[in-house]
Amino acid sequence: MNGIGRRLRPVAKVLPEDGRAHNRSLTLQQLFHAGPVSRADLARTTGLTRVTISDLVASLMSEGLVAEMGVRSEGRVGKPATLVGIRPDAFEIVAVDLTDDASMHGAVLDVSGAVVHRRSTALGGRTGDDAVDVLLDLCRELVALATCPVLGVGVGSPGVIDADGTVVEAPNRGWYDVPLAKQLSAALDLPVHVANDANVAVLGEYTYGGASGSGLLVLTVGQGVGAGIVLDGALVQGHGHAAGEIGHVTAVDERDDAEGTPFGSAELCACGRRGCLETLLSVPALRRRVAGLDRSAADAALAAVGRRLGIVLAPVASALNLFEVVLVGPPDLLDGPLRDAALRTIQERTMPVIGSELRLRMTALGEDGALSGAAVLVLSGQLGVS
Amino acid sequence: MNGIGRRLRPVAKVLPEDGRAHNRSLTLQQLFHAGPVSRADLARTTGLTRVTISDLVASLMSEGLVAEMGVRSEGRVGKPATLVGIRPDAFEIVAVDLTDDASMHGAVLDVSGAVVHRRSTALGGRTGDDAVDVLLDLCRELVALATCPVLGVGVGSPGVIDADGTVVEAPNRGWYDVPLAKQLSAALDLPVHVANDANVAVLGEYTYGGASGSGLLVLTVGQGVGAGIVLDGALVQGHGHAAGEIGHVTAVDERDDAEGTPFGSAELCACGRRGCLETLLSVPALRRRVAGLDRSAADAALAAVGRRLGIVLAPVASALNLFEVVLVGPPDLLDGPLRDAALRTIQERTMPVIGSELRLRMTALGEDGALSGAAVLVLSGQLGVS
DNA sequence: CACATTTGTTAGTAGACCTTCCTTACATAC
DNA sequence: GTATGTAAGGAAGGTCTACTAACAAATGTG
Numbered sequence A, B: 001m002n003g004i005g006r007r008l009r010p011v012a013k014v015l016p017e018d019g020r021a022h023n024r025s026l027t028l029q030q031l032f033h034a035g036p037v038s039r040a041d042l043a044r045t046t047g048l049t050r051v052t053i054s055d056l057v058a059s060l061m062s063e064g065l066v067a068e069m070g071v072r073s074e075g076r077v078g079k080p081a082t083l084v085g086i087r088p089d090a091f092e093i094v095a096v097d098l099t100d101d102a103s104m105h106g107a108v109l110d111v112s113g114a115v116v117h118r119r120s121t122a123l124g125g126r127t128g129d130d131a132v133d134v135l136l137d138l139c140r141e142l143v144a145l146a147t148c149p150v151l152g153v154g155v156g157s158p159g160v161i162d163a164d165g166t167v168v169e170a171p172n173r174g175w176y177d178v179p180l181a182k183q184l185s186a187a188l189d190l191p192v193h194v195a196n197d198a199n200v201a202v203l204g205e206y207t208y209g210g211a212s213g214s215g216l217l218v219l220t221v222g223q224g225v226g227a228g229i230v231l232d233g234a235l236v237q238g239h240g241h242a243a244g245e246i247g248h249v250t251a252v253d254e255r256d257d258a259e260g261t262p263f264g265s266a267e268l269c270a271c272g273r274r275g276c277l278e279t280l281l282s283v284p285a286l287r288r289r290v291a292g293l294d295r296s297a298a299d300a301a302l303a304a305v306g307r308r309l310g311i312v313l314a315p316v317a318s319a320l321n322l323f324e325v326v327l328v329g330p331p332d333l334l335d336g337p338l339r340d341a342a343l344r345t346i347q348e349r350t351m352p353v354i355g356s357e358l359r360l361r362m363t364a365l366g367e368d369g370a371l372s373g374a375a376v377l378v379l380s381g382q383l384g385v386s
Numbered sequence C: 001c002a003c004a005t006t007t008g009t010t011a012g013t014a015g016a017c018c019t020t021c022c023t024t025a026c027a028t029a030c
Numbered sequence D: 001g002t003a004t005g006t007a008a009g010g011a012a013g014g015t016c017t018a019c020t021a022a023c024a025a026a027t028g029t030g
Helices: A016-034 A039-046 A050-062 A128-145 A180-188 A197-208 A254-259 A283-290 A295-320 A337-349 A369-383 B016-034 B039-046 B050-062 B128-145 B180-188 B197-208 B254-259 B283-290 B295-320 B337-349 B369-383
Strands: A066-071 A082-086 A092-097 A103-109 A115-122 A150-157 A167-170 A175-178 A192-196 A216-221 A225-231 A324-328 A359-362 B066-071 B082-086 B092-097 B103-109 B115-122 B150-157 B167-170 B175-178 B192-196 B216-221 B225-231 B324-328 B359-362
Touching: A016 A039, A016 A050, A016 A082, A016 A369, A016 B016, A039 A050, A039 A082, A050 A066, A092 A128, A092 A369, A103 A128, A103 A369, A115 A128, A128 A150, A128 A175, A128 A180, A150 A180, A150 A197, A150 A369, A175 A180, A180 A192, A192 A197, A192 A369, A197 A216, A197 A225, A197 A324, A197 A369, A216 A295, A225 B295, A283 A295, A295 A337, A295 B225, A295 B295, A337 A359, B016 B039, B016 B050, B016 B082, B016 B369, B039 B050, B039 B082, B050 B066, B092 B128, B092 B369, B103 B128, B103 B369, B115 B128, B128 B150, B128 B175, B128 B180, B150 B180, B150 B197, B150 B369, B175 B180, B180 B192, B192 B197, B192 B369, B197 B216, B197 B225, B197 B324, B197 B369, B216 B295, B283 B295, B295 B337, B337 B359
Parallel strands: A092 A150, A150 A192, A216 A324, A324 A359, B092 B150, B150 B192, B216 B324, B324 B359
Antiparallel strands: A066 A082, A092 A103, A103 A115, A167 A175, A216 A225, B066 B082, B092 B103, B103 B115, B167 B175, B216 B225
């Protein structure tokens, strides 16, 4: 078993320098997650020899990415280890979250993923090229705020976005086939990575949320509903880069009136069809549903939505044998009867080996999950680290 | 963009020899699919230089895997190309399909994936170690039939099977934590690969069924219902190696009686719960449902099942942005009202970007799909070819 | 017939990692 | 205090991989 990701069809040649780049990423990965460690530690965890690690670390030091950070103090036998780690001032990352319809939220993050500066811009109804200009100005402002070299810019946006960072369609912004990454990169003279906001969220959760690896689905609940999926250590892209577009799956049928749950008839969705998950689960829909209800009625309403969510997720959880489903959104709406009902429903509707293993929890990242994810986009794209 | 599969976290070191092995597989892959071609052609399609290709081909020739196959006859300018291809007598593959509860079906396949010999063994109710013995005898018989060196043995079995070919659980056979691949390999002194039968089926379809790549789900309908999924060129394993276990998702709720479709109340499933997809879609269930009905009633009954299938698949197709769903099973039951209704239902219940792009078809492979898939398991595991 | 074109090989080079051996620096036993 | 063992890190040399450059062979074209 070699170290090259097991895929069915080998798809491109691998040169020795590609292997080198991979091992460099592997080393950075260790430094990123395990903090300052010695070269010998790196050799042990990566499986490379101390000689090779020394060479790689020397390269990384000459690039200014890592530095020696003193000597390990613990009194062990042998020569004390000199610790190396990623320099805290090696770089900063600019991240922008475009989930909000009305404004753009950006930040400068440091090496550890912590937010250093924040800036937001109201969009004021601008769309299309104008919205790109607003985004560009926000990026320029953030880049100017950075006190270290900027590793790159990461953008999480609603819509269908391909692997090159071209927005295939994002109706809310009026973007259709906009090569956003290329445009921003040219204007800013920096690497720019753009991805769907739900995919960005799952990247953040995968890297910073303590997820243990394979089988993670992150459901983002905001104006709309989206999902991002990481399977076997890779983001699921989908045939048309539209993986995770789960908001417009039918979740309520006309006949569900009869169920006794308070759904009325299947509600008309912005997409033109009826009964989409988004008509139940988006934040506005949930707020509308619980408005004016007393506690127990509101709980029942939320539980009913949770049950619908569970019905939609059960086949997905089964087909993919998911390990964990993570909810991102307002905890007052999601983290209670809704979550409980969803998990219960999934467990009721799947075989034990699937349902009983599955965890369903709220995100471990706070409001900055999207920004962290956009930063991961850059880390992953530029350094191969996540 | 290097040639190493994009995964989020680099997981193991890559040595130059791993790159070599990768490029070797890449070359074999071309030879496998494009038939005999010249070294120069290989250089062009792989991106490696002619020198490197010559070197790789020389290795493969010294291993007896490929051979020169005459000169290209077409009158083009320049030195005529000497064609190289995989030797038809380089190896044969032994494949066994354990999907059938009552017997084991095996075959010897040649390099091109065609069945050369067939053997089956009735199981006679034997389970556990006895069943392993029967399988071992069948394999020995098949290996003896082969006239070329046997590349390896591929086994497709129902149940949950991990990446090492250990059967975690296969209730029908009474296998629990049986290291089947290891046992067979030791007894036969050959490489043995074991995988879930639905996963094997999707491998066969992916390689021989003309699938264009990412986003393929194969649904096998037999005694039970299973699914295998290939995303972005990789088989989905799942957190507990149980990906594709979709047969026991709830597809009929108690209240569905009211729908006017002929489901009675949610039927009791072998798994102990009610309304599982398998209670509708398995071959026995379908035969039972259409028994004694006239044509139009039977069609309506099949369409009703198809609609239920569509409801279950819609969230999966949306979440993964599938390209193609392939049905494996009796065409008289599946390829008609059932398939039509399923596709229509998926399209009704997903947004256009998902549903309108999705294809739903019967397998292009005949009854030997499972055997072909088991052969792919060996090709992929031993040569990196699929 | 001279020449361009294509194929495949030979020779030499650069990169990547390995094994082996060495120095340095510490803890521990005597 | 001295000797010994252990661990970290570096230097030298070797192997493997794929590349570039150059060339011979075989063919079509002007």
